[in-house]
Amino acid sequence: MAAIGTNIGRAISQLDKGDLVGIPTETVYGLAGNAYDESAVLKIFRVKDRPSFDPLIAHTDSIEKIKEFVKEVPDIAMDLARAFWPGPLTVLLPKKKKIPYLLTAGLKTVAVRIPDHPLTLELLRQLEYPLAAPSANPFGYVSPTTAQHVQDQLGAKIPYILDGGPCRVGIESTIIGFEDHKPVVYRLGGKKIEEIEKLVGTVRIRTNMSSDPTAPGMLKSHYSPKKRIVVGNLDQLIDKFTPGRVAVISFSKDYTAVPAERKFILSPSGDLEEAAANLFSALRKMDKADASFIVAEFVPDEGLGRAINDRLTRAQAK
Ligand code: TXA
Ligand code: MG
Numbered sequence: 238m239a240a241i242g243t244n245i246g247r248a249i250s251q252l253d254k255g256d257l258v259g260i261p262t263e264t265v266y267g268l269a270g271n272a273y274d275e276s277a278v279l280k281i282f283r284v285k286d287r288p289s290f291d292p293l294i295a296h297t298d299s300i301e302k303i304k305e306f307v308k309e310v311p312d313i314a315m316d317l318a319r320a321f322w323p324g325p326l327t328v329l330l331p332k333k334k335k336i337p338y339l340l341t342a343g344l345k346t347v348a349v350r351i352p353d354h355p356l357t358l359e360l361l362r363q364l365e366y367p368l369a370a371p372s373a374n375p376f377g378y379v380s381p382t383t384a385q386h387v388q389d390q391l392g393a394k395i396p397y398i399l400d401g402g403p404c405r406v407g408i409e410s411t412i413i414g415f416e417d418h419k420p421v422v423y424r425l426g427g428k429k430i431e432e433i434e435k436l437v438g439t440v441r442i443r444t445n446m447s448s449d450p451t452a453p454g455m456l457k458s459h460y461s462p463k464k465r466i467v468v469g470n471l472d473q474l475i476d477k478f479t480p481g482r483v484a485v486i487s488f489s490k491d492y493t494a495v496p497a498e499r500k501f502i503l504s505p506s507g508d509l510e511e512a513a514a515n516l517f518s519a520l521r522k523m524d525k526a527d528a529s530f531i532v533a534e535f536v537p538d539e540g541l542g543r544a545i546n547d548r549l550t551r552a553q554a555k
Contacts, residue, residue: 261401267370325427329414
């Protein structure tokens with residue numbers, strides 16, 4: 238099993254050797270390796286069992302460092318960076334040679350992000366290379382939001398996990414790129430579209446459910462628990478599946494007839510940010526509950542609710 242701790246020095250010495258380390262971010266935990274080291278990047282794909290057509294995100298701590306590995310930062314990207322970094326936003330930029338094509342799955346752009354977590358920012362500050370880091374889960378499964386989640390699934394395959402506590406945002410970063418110099422969102426995530434649009438005007442949203450590898454985070458089936466999950470009207474679903482044993486994920490309502498160990502209320506007060514922070518833990522807990530499947534409901538489709546609904550939709554697609 239991996240050692241878990243808060244020792245940045247230990248993380249650095251593993252990373253310098255080409256090993257992988259679990260790292261906390263404000264969104265989800267990442268499985269990190271030296272982005273300039275092709276063999277470390279290859280390890281990431283192997284450990285996650287991730288198909289090679291699905292590109293990774295490069296993480297660093299400053300715009301100066303980003304300029305070492307991207308050809309240019311367009312003005313809109315700079316505005317977004319200044320407003321939202323460090324934070325849950327990933328920007329696609331033209332890569333320089335230093336970034337291996339393995340990392341970008343052959344694409345000419347590299348996904349870049351400055352994450353907002355004190356421990357990881359300090360780690361990145363001390364490194365001379367960016368960290369390639371996908372979410373630290375086996376490909377297709379729910380992303381991890383605690384060090385223990387990483388340990389549970391990848392602990393046997395990596396030496397060290399930096400423990401930064403539970404992730405504050407709890408849902409992956411919003412991914413934005415540019416087509417004809419206009420911003421396009423490829424993945425709904427922790428940075429609200431409303432906030433992005435306030436800064437750069439209307440953005441196109443292209444999170445279609447195809448297998449189009451230009452943004453494979455949009456793969457139709459993703460973020461899935463092992464149990465089957467059905468998303469819809471909970472009153473009807475619970476009724477329909479009674480007396481079967483269902484596990485229930487509700488937004489704010491307590492389904493009192495369902496025993497405590499088989500239900501998870503994302504936010505009793507109906508707060509979308511709290512719901513986002515709890516979503517992946519809820520999916521993991523209910524996946525382990527003594528039930529034959531999971532039923533859940535959509536949340537209001539605004540703010541972080543859009544990203545929550547996106548993840549629920551993909552979780553139920555099989
Ligand atoms: O919040 C996050 O973004 C987390 C934390 C660890 O930073 N990372 C994360 O990585 O969610 P991952 O690998 O699970 O998802 C990254 C997604 C890929 O699936 C892909 O869709 C997209 O980023 N991506 C990466 N590079 C891309 C590129 N050049 N063009 C289009 N999409 C890209
Ligand atoms: Mg992922």
